[in-house]
Amino acid sequence: MKDLKVVFMGTPDFSVNVLHHLIAQTNVIGVVTKPDKLVGRKQVLTQSPVKKVALENGIQVIQPIKIREEYQNILDLNPDVIITCAYGQFLxxxxxxxxxxxxxxxxxxxxxxxxxxxxxxxxxxxxxxxxGITIMYMGQKMDNGDIISQKSIAIEETDNVGTLHDKLSILGADLLMETLPAIISGQSNQIVQNEEEVTFAYNISREEEHIDFNKTKIEVFNQIRGLNPWPVANTILDEEEIKIYEAVIGEDLYAEQANGEIVKLYKDGIGVKVSDGEIILKTIKPAGKKKMSAKDYVNGWKEKNNLIGKVFR
Structure with a gap:
């Protein structure tokens, strides 16, 4: 496939594995990515991970602000195929x-x-x-194109969004390269998506980052690991925001306590009441401080027992 002229469109780390595979096995003639952005407190102008890889390999980079209005220079490259992965704009x-x-x-x-x-x-x-991963033809609506191939992967209880991201990034690159020959030869099978089975995964809102301790143990556990290591779940204690990175499911106890109430201090965790029992917070980050173990956070209190009965909200 070395003579296949490819324009690749992508932006974040998730896209990098796909681009590396395409560079190794096809002729990537251009990369389209989002414009450089200001990052961090110092507002440093930062290139996307995809742009960095493209420049390292001497590939032309195009960064339209609005691709619906700025696309002619992409067409001028005369690609045989355009491949996108987490690009971030509708084409x-x-x-x-x-x-x-x-x-x-x-x-x-x-x-x-x-x-x-x-x-x-x-x-x-x-x-x-x-x-899992879906390789699909692009449509004019969000992710509604025909399915070409799919491969699934189990979500382990130990997975968080970071570990699953890395697994899927590898799986996506591998499945694309397995699927491309059939696309080029015209032998790929297209499956129209069943609109009755559609669910959505819109970008995480600020409200979705906040923990609702009125939910069940498994719901809170999944929320915390589904936001770790970014953007990270949060809660409020004594008017201070605390980010929660890791937790484990606790006991089916404490029926009389309020949801969100600290009910027990463990050697390595803080037990918090939820609707059907307890969630144990393991790794946290108080505002203005570094990420720390719950043990270190508890040891920072002069009177540890004063934590019992406090309520996260």
């Missing part, structure tokens, strides 16, 4: 209709489940036992 019909092999997307869910920008987070938050 206009002029691009979708241009390449002879179409516009192919690598999506991190088993479509039609979890269309949208946060399928890895939401697969964990919603408690899915499995997720």
């Amino acid at each position: 206009p019909k002029e691009i979708l209709d241009y390449p002879k092999y179409g516009c192919i997307n690598v999506h991190a869910s088993l479509l039609p489940k979890l269309r949208g920008g946060a399928p890895i987070h939401k697969a964990i938050i919603y408690g899915y036992p499995t997720t």
Whole structure:
């Protein structure tokens, strides 16, 4: 496939494995990614991970602010196929209709489940036992194109969004390279998505980051690991925001306590009442401080017992 002219569109770390595979096995003639952005407190102008890889390999980079209005220079590259992976903008019909092999997307869910920008987070938050990768033709609506191939992966209880992200990034690159020859030869099978089975995984909102201790143990557990290591679940204690990175499921006790109440201090955790028992917070980050173990946080209190009965909200 070394003579296959590819334009690749992607932005975050998740896209990098796909780009590396394409560079190794095809002729990547251009990379389209989001514009550089200001990052952090010092507002440092930062390139996307995909742009860095493209420049390291001497590949032309195009960074339209609005691709629906700025696409002619992409068409001028005359690609045989356009491949996208977490690019972040909807493509206009002029691009979708241009390449002879179409516009192919690598999506991190088993479509039609979890269309949208946060399928890895939401697969964990919603408690899915499995997720996977879908290779699909792009349509004019969000992730609604025909399915070409899929491969599933189990979501382990030890997974968080970071570990699952890395697994799916590898799986996505491998499945794309397995699928491309059939696309090029015209032997790929297209499956129209069943609209009755569609679910959505919109980008995480600020409200979704906040823990609702009125939920069940498994719901709170899945929320915490589904937001770790980014953007991270949070709660409030004594008017201070605390980020929660890790937790484990606790006992089916404490029926009389209020949801969100600290009910027990363990050697390595803080037991908090939820609707059907207890969730044990293990790794946290108080505002203005470094990430720490719950043990270190508790040891920082002069009177540890004063924590018992306090309520997260």
